[in-house]
Amino acid sequence: MPESAWGWLIVTYLFLAGAGAGAFVSAVACDLLAPDWSKTLARAGSLAAGPLVAVGTACLVLDLEAGLWQPWRQFYLVSNLSSMITWGVIILSLFIPVAFLYAAALNELTVVGRYARKYLRHLEVVGGFLAVATAGYTGVLIAVVNGVPFWNTPAMPVLFMASAMSTGLAVAMIGAAIIDITTIRTMSSFALGHVIFLSVEGLVLMLLIFLSLTRSVEAAASATMLISGSLSPYFWALVVIVGIVVPYVLSIVEYYEYGKMHKALVVGADLCVLVGGMSLRALIVFSGVAPHIV
Amino acid sequence: MPHYGIAIDTTKCIGCHSCRVACQNQQGLKYDQSFNWIKEREQGRFPAFGKEFVPVQCNHCQDAPCQSVCPTGAIYTSPEGIVLVHRERCVGCKYCIEACPYKVRIVDHHEGIVVKCWLCHDLVAKGGEPACVTTCPTQVRIFGDLDDPNSRVSQFIAKHRAQPLRPDLNTRPRIYYKRS
Numbered sequence: 001m002p003e004s005a006w007g008w009l010i011v012t013y014l015f016l017a018g019a020g021a022g023a024f025v026s027a028v029a030c031d032l033l034a035p036d037w038s039k040t041l042a043r044a045g046s047l048a049a050g051p052l053v054a055v056g057t058a059c060l061v062l063d064l065e066a067g068l069w070q071p072w073r074q075f076y077l078v079s080n081l082s083s084m085i086t087w088g089v090i091i092l093s094l095f096i097p098v099a100f101l102y103a104a105a106l107n108e109l110t111v112v113g114r115y116a117r118k119y120l121r122h123l124e125v126v127g128g129f130l131a132v133a134t135a136g137y138t139g140v141l142i143a144v145v146n147g148v149p150f151w152n153t154p155a156m157p158v159l160f161m162a163s164a165m166s167t168g169l170a171v172a173m174i175g176a177a178i179i180d181i182t183t184i185r186t187m188s189s190f191a192l193g194h195v196i197f198l199s200v201e202g203l204v205l206m207l208l209i210f211l212s213l214t215r216s217v218e219a220a221a222s223a224t225m226l227i228s229g230s231l232s233p234y235f236w237a238l239v240v241i242v243g244i245v246v247p248y249v250l251s252i253v254e255y256y257e258y259g260k261m262h263k264a265l266v267v268g269a270d271l272c273v274l275v276g277g278m279s280l281r282a283l284i285v286f287s288g289v290a291p292h293i294v
Numbered sequence: 295m296p297h298y299g300i301a302i303d304t305t306k307c308i309g310c311h312s313c314r315v316a317c318q319n320q321q322g323l324k325y326d327q328s329f330n331w332i333k334e335r336e337q338g339r340f341p342a343f344g345k346e347f348v349p350v351q352c353n354h355c356q357d358a359p360c361q362s363v364c365p366t367g368a369i370y371t372s373p374e375g376i377v378l379v380h381r382e383r384c385v386g387c388k389y390c391i392e393a394c395p396y397k398v399r400i401v402d403h404h405e406g407i408v409v410k411c412w413l414c415h416d417l418v419a420k421g422g423e424p425a426c427v428t429t430c431p432t433q434v435r436i437f438g439d440l441d442d443p444n445s446r447v448s449q450f451i452a453k454h455r456a457q458p459l460r461p462d463l464n465t466r467p468r469i470y471y472k473r474s
Contacts, residue, residue, distance in 0.1 A: 005391035005392055005401065006388060006392060063387070063388075064385045064386050064387055064406075065386030065405075065406030066384055066385055066386045066405060066407045067384075067385025069406060073366070073383065073384075076366035076385065078365070079365065079366050079367035080362075080364055080367045082363075083362065083389070084363065084389075085363070085387060088365075144393075145392045145393050146359055146393065146395060146463060147359060147391075147392050147394045147395045147397065148392060288392075290397045291395045291460055293396055293397075294333045294335050294346075294348040
């Protein structure tokens with residue numbers, strides 16, 4: 001019998017949509033709250049957000065079958081408001097253009113950007129709302145699935161949201177280092193963001209595992225697969241150590257050693273967060289176990 | 295309007311898979327595609343032990359999770375209570391496969407859509423019964439109108455207090471089981 005229908009394309013989509021939405025939120029937060037800390041981070045975040053979400057959405061479309069080779073069928077995708085995919089299509093269709101427009105406005109790219117610059121605050125408010133909706137919806141998408149008990153918990157959107165914010169911040173920080181390597185000294189202020197998001201992610205992940213172990217037989221089977229079963233090497237190495245512990249420690253050091261940490265370590269911490277974020281999505285999707293029916 | 299359902303007596307099932315083959319023939323499926331399966335459950339300890347064969351197919355749930363998650367509205371319930379797929383609307387996103395607790399939906403890669411048991415709606419409309427029901431050598435399945443208290447299926451369910459699979463999932467299936 002078929003067990004799981006979703007593969008790497010959906011995993012990549014969940015990761016990229018989260019990272020793109022997080023990068024947008026990082027850019028908006030940086031531009032609104034701390035414009036004097038780093039203009040580069042806001043620019044990098046805004047430039048990364050649209051393309052990341054767009055590529056993620058392309059993965060989602062590539063995973064379709066009849067909808068891919070008969071694209072007009074995709075118009076039906078907004079038919080059922082009780083489906084999270086319908087909501088996802090609406091949110092993505094609004095967020096992707098707003099994200100590109102925001103990137104153009106913040107960086108004053110092309111005529112459109114110079115015109116949109118006048119509405120920067122509006123774009124930040126609307127786009128911020130849509131970005132949070134995008135990051136949250138990727139979690140709700142799988143949390144409403146009662147065909148996979150491990151996913152079927154309100155902890156899932158919270159976990160995905162925390163992971164989206166930390167991977168988005170990592171994207172913005174790596175982007176800032178690429179745009180202007182000298183800005184890396186000022187990045188230390190943002191390391192606090194990693195500390196907060198990774199703490200939340202770690203705590204929620206722990207709660208999810210502990211609660212799943214007692215919630216139902218199937219959820220326990222998934223959680224066991226992650227902590228001591230066939231997927232456990234990947235879970236402990238990629239999600240826990242590389243994805244959470246290492247960048248968490250590095251970010252604390254970075255925050256206290258303001259501006260003195262080696263730039264390879266600053267960028268390294270962010271790359272670790274990205275590896276962890278992708279691994280988290282993959283392991284959660286692949287550890288899904290169907291209800292025992294007989 | 296009748297509301298169709300099936301009662302399955304697992305105490306009679308010998309695990310011969312003829313329901314699966316009949317279904318494949320009736321629906322024109324390939325050898326590796328199937329709309330019904332026989333799950334096996336071992337129970338007891340030596341010397342008192344046995345194996346139970348549990349035929350599984352689309353449960354035609356009254357609160358079908360596949361129907362509520364389908365973004366294109368391709369999944370609908372017919373007036374007779376049969377959960378059907380609108381082949382022209384399905385995009386193949388496979389969300390319904392994830393949502394179905396019974397995991398009885400498959401992808402038809404040729405058409406690029408998700409397909410499943412449709413209770414042989416073509417045969418039933420002409421007054422017949424689904425192929426899995428008529429082909430079974432030990433008459434494990436009883437097909438009929440669940441709304442008619444005098445139908446064979448309703449009588450069987452009432453007599454043996456047949457239950458759907460995993461009623462706790464609140465999907466309210468229309469396939470009932472008498473278990474060994």
